[in-house]
Amino acid sequence: MVVTRFAPSPTGYLHIGGLRTALFSYLWARKNNGKFLLRIEDTDKKRNSKEATEAILKAFEWLGLESDGEIVYQSERDAIYKKYIDQLLAEGKAYKCYMTKEELDALREEQMANKQRAKYDGRYRDFKGTPPEGVEPVIRIKAPLSGEIVVHDGVKGDVVFQAEDILDDFIIARSDGSPTYNFVVAVDDALMGINEVIRGDDHLSNTPKQIVVYEALGFDIPNYYHVPMIHNQQGKKLSKRDGATDVMAYKEMGYLPEALLNFLVRLGWSHGDQEIFSMEEMKELFDPKDINKSASIYNTEKLDWLNAHYIKNTPNDKIAELLTDFGVMLSSHDKKEILLDALKERAKTLKELANMVQEIINEPKEYDEKAMKKAFKGDAVKILELFANRLEEAGELHLPSEYHHVMEQVIDELGIGFGKIGQPLRVALLGKMGGPGLDVVMAVIGKDEVLVRIAKALVKKTAMDLEA
RNA sequence: GGCCCCUUCGUCUAGCGGUUAGGAUCCAUGGUUUUCAUCCAUGUUACAGGAGUUCGAGUCUCCUAGGGGUCACCA
Numbered sequence: 001m002v003v004t005r006f007a008p009s010p011t012g013y014l015h016i017g018g019l020r021t022a023l024f025s026y027l028w029a030r031k032n033n034g035k036f037l038l039r040i041e042d043t044d045k046k047r048n049s050k051e052a053t054e055a056i057l058k059a060f061e062w063l064g065l066e067s068d069g070e071i072v073y074q075s076e077r078d079a080i081y082k083k084y085i086d087q088l089l090a091e092g093k094a095y096k097c098y099m100t101k102e103e104l105d106a107l108r109e110e111q112m113a114n115k116q117r118a119k120y121d122g123r124y125r126d127f128k129g130t131p132p133e134g135v136e137p138v139i140r141i142k143a144p145l146s147g148e149i150v151v152h153d154g155v156k157g158d159v160v161f162q163a164e165d166i167l168d169d170f171i172i173a174r175s176d177g178s179p180t181y182n183f184v185v186a187v188d189d190a191l192m193g194i195n196e197v198i199r200g201d202d203h204l205s206n207t208p209k210q211i212v213v214y215e216a217l218g219f220d221i222p223n224y225y226h227v228p229m230i231h232n233q234q235g236k237k238l239s240k241r242d243g244a245t246d247v248m249a250y251k252e253m254g255y256l257p258e259a260l261l262n263f264l265v266r267l268g269w270s271h272g273d274q275e276i277f278s279m280e281e282m283k284e285l286f287d288p289k290d291i292n293k294s295a296s297i298y299n300t301e302k303l304d305w306l307n308a309h310y311i312k313n314t315p316n317d318k319i320a321e322l323l324t325d326f327g328v329m330l331s332s333h334d335k336k337e338i339l340l341d342a343l344k345e346r347a348k349t350l351k352e353l354a355n356m357v358q359e360i361i362n363e364p365k366e367y368d369e370k371a372m373k374k375a376f377k378g379d380a381v382k383i384l385e386l387f388a389n390r391l392e393e394a395g396e397l398h399l400p401s402e403y404h405h406v407m408e409q410v411i412d413e414l415g416i417g418f419g420k421i422g423q424p425l426r427v428a429l430l431g432k433m434g435g436p437g438l439d440v441v442m443a444v445i446g447k448d449e450v451l452v453r454i455a456k457a458l459v460k461k462t463a464m465d466l467e468a
Numbered sequence: 469g470g471c472c473c474c475u476u477c478g479u480c481u482a483g484c485g486g487u488u489a490g491g492a493u494c495c496a497u498g499g500u501u502u503u504c505a506u507c508c509a510u511g512u513u514a515c516a517g518g519a520g521u522u523c524g525a526g527u528c529u530c531c532u533a534g535g536g537g538u539c540a541c542c543a
């Protein structure tokens with residue numbers, strides 16, 4: 001069975017890069033009817049917070065990424081780590097090192113001065129004497145100091161490291177007894193049964209260390225897939241300072257989960273020329289062998305396009321429900337269907353859509369001057385007055401087609417083109433040029449409101465003429 | 469600096485030795501529309517450079533350049 005995981009450290013919100021690796025891991029588990037586990041790496045008490053953990057969980061919930069089984073918290077697993085550290089100590093695969101931090105720093109400085117690689121010198125590796133007084137030791141693992149370590153990576157291929165270049169007896173437990181990252185990751189992944197590790201390629205150079213731990217403990221090494229970074233516009237690793245990397249910020253900006261997920265799945269992964277993927281398709285088609293090797297630059301142009309696509313294809317009831325987050329209450333509006341059918345084709349985000357709804361439902365706060373001047377040339381006033389009359393005579397009107405009919409009536413009567421009535425009417429109703437079909441607008445706001453808005457616009461027109 | 473990874477249109481990418489180097493987005497133009505948007509059509513733009521291997525190289529090898537990542541008692 002395929003078991004994958006996402007293992008964030010809760011130092012802040014869930015960001016785009018983390019979400020993408022989480023998505024990849026999730027999809028791969030689902031495709032194989034496996035498990036997708038969540039582990040919170042909260043061993044650094046100074047930097048972690050409960051709020052951050054909750055923020056990550058909330059983002060997962062918004063996006064519909066469900067993890068399997070209990071969430072594992074590293075902070076609750078000290079006893080487990082201690083057991084394995086003691087085991088390594090007992091087997092002579094790890095040892096206590098009494099070098100102080102100061103001594104270590106001094107060694108490092110000396111090595112740097114000699115242009116050597118900073119590397120622990122192994123002075124306590126085979127230490128048999130009496131340990132110095134008053135020094136709490138760290139625990140170091142005996143790492144191979146020569147030979148090759150090969151990471152078999154499903155994305156990058158076999159990556160060969162020379163032990164002497166990159167390894168030393170690295171610390172697996174600090175002087176206060178707490179275990180370090182590369183140790184706990186390996187232990188937890190092994191104990192949780194994770195056999196497919198999909199993570200950012202910034203971890204590629206940690207992998208040999210984790211393999212050392214696996215081997216010391218006799219665990220099976222998982223398959224690795226190191227996915228390339230997402231870069232910012234400057235070409236550097238995307239970080240929290242880059243802005244708009246908080247996943248939940250996309251919810252507030254009016255993006256749909258489907259769009260964000262579709263956008264992210266295509267960043268660094270592809271399936272031929274296909275651009276649109278439903279969640280079902282992603283689960284069916286995702287395969288880490290199709291992950292590309294090179295980093296991609298974060299650019300949301302395509303996200304807008306995808307979001308517009310998904311808005312168009314979301315049922316109106318659902319859209320109406322989502323719009324409540326943006327201050328628009330449409331659920332009981334009797335012309336909801338007509339309005340949303342017309343508007344959802346034109347919005348890139350729910351936020352934009354909400355604004356468009358407001359601009360129709362509420363009468364214009366102001367009239368665009370240029371539009372007024374342009375639209376009210378010639379006989380516009382007379383045309384509008386006639387239209388208002390015909391509208392009043394028309395009796396009950398409901399459908400856009402019925403309003404359209406009245407407009408046609410006026411056109412025929414006066415022998416004019418559609419534009420002659422359309423332009424001034426548009427400005428009268430909406431205060432500007434642009435926007436959805438006027439028949440739709442009128443059907444949504446109703447006849448009385450149409451007449452009110454025409455009257456107001458005519459007053460405004462008169463006022464403008466007086467000023468001029 | 470050591471080690472590791474990467475390099476196809478501005479951006480996301482297809483390509484897996486033989487293609488007029490494809491798609492998407494963006495941008496531009498045209499059509500549709502009373503307007504704007506949608507939609508449709510058309511167009512501009514790419515194999516980092518250099519050597520090899522081969523009848524033939526974006527695809528394989530090497531070198532160079534550029535970019536990135538990583539080197540903690542952080543994760």
